[in-house]
Amino acid sequence: MIKTTNLHKLFTTDEVETTALNGVSIDIQPGEFVAMMGPSGCGKSTLLNILGLLDNPSEGEYHFFGTEVAKMSERSRANLRKGNIGFVFQSFNLIDELTVYENVELPLLYLKTPAAERKKLVEAQLERMNIMHRRNHFPQQLSGGQQQRVAIARAVVANPKVILADEPTGNLDSTNGLEVMNLLTQLNQGGTTIVMVTHSPHDAGFAHRIINLFDGKVVTENFHV
Numbered sequence: 001m002i003k004t005t006n007l008h009k010l011f012t013t014d015e016v017e018t019t020a021l022n023g024v025s026i027d028i029q030p031g032e033f034v035a036m037m038g039p040s041g042c043g044k045s046t047l048l049n050i051l052g053l054l055d056n057p058s059e060g061e062y063h064f065f066g067t068e069v070a071k072m073s074e075r076s077r078a079n080l081r082k083g084n085i086g087f088v089f090q091s092f093n094l095i096d097e098l099t100v101y102e103n104v105e106l107p108l109l110y111l112k113t114p115a116a117e118r119k120k121l122v123e124a125q126l127e128r129m130n131i132m133h134r135r136n137h138f139p140q141q142l143s144g145g146q147q148q149r150v151a152i153a154r155a156v157v158a159n160p161k162v163i164l165a166d167e168p169t170g171n172l173d174s175t176n177g178l179e180v181m182n183l184l185t186q187l188n189q190g191g192t193t194i195v196m197v198t199h200s201p202h203d204a205g206f207a208h209r210i211i212n213l214f215d216g217k218v219v220t221e222n223f224h225v
Helices: 044-049 074-081 100-110 115-128 144-156 174-189
Strands: 002-012 019-029 033-037 059-064 086-090 162-166 193-197 210-212 216-224
Touching: 002 044, 002 193, 019 033, 019 044, 019 216, 033 044, 044 162, 086 144, 100 115, 100 144, 144 174, 144 216, 162 174, 174 193
Parallel strands: 033 193, 033 210, 086 162, 162 193
Antiparallel strands: 002 019, 002 059, 210 216
16 A cells, blocks of 8 residues: 655755665555654654655655555646545644634645535544534634644545544643544544554554664554454
């Protein structure tokens, strides 16, 4: 499903060249829940951006559902992202000017989903995330936990094949954090593949497998039964 071979990513400025990824090869199967861990600056978010088709590697191969995407144009990557990948971020990344309902509806507008179907899909996710009663509120009127539930609803409303989560509990207290992890677990049990970057050993414990990165390399992989 997701397979990278010898991925490298270099960031170059006038003064310095920084190696963010240094030969990363990973293989993620459909239905897996994988956590990526490591110290700040080890390449986790860079790798997640490449897996999410937000960036290209400098070298190496990336096969997404059998399609080689490492050298794709930005437009081609954007078209492949739509409907296939959902994102959940630490900072929620909701649009303040849109209501809860409108934020969740947004991916379906990009996909040109018909209005009646959009309404059905959005309301189903709002019910699933227990935020239907907040549908007409704006993000700033919600708690952090509620905002992250909206973000998850938006990520899954188009039924993507994979969810990429970057520190999804990083801005939440322990109670709301646990709620978000339980939601991600339920999505995974329903068949959604999840790849999560986290600093939290507690959150990583929800995953089937933990990939540890250091200095842009995979150093260990641990499986949970």
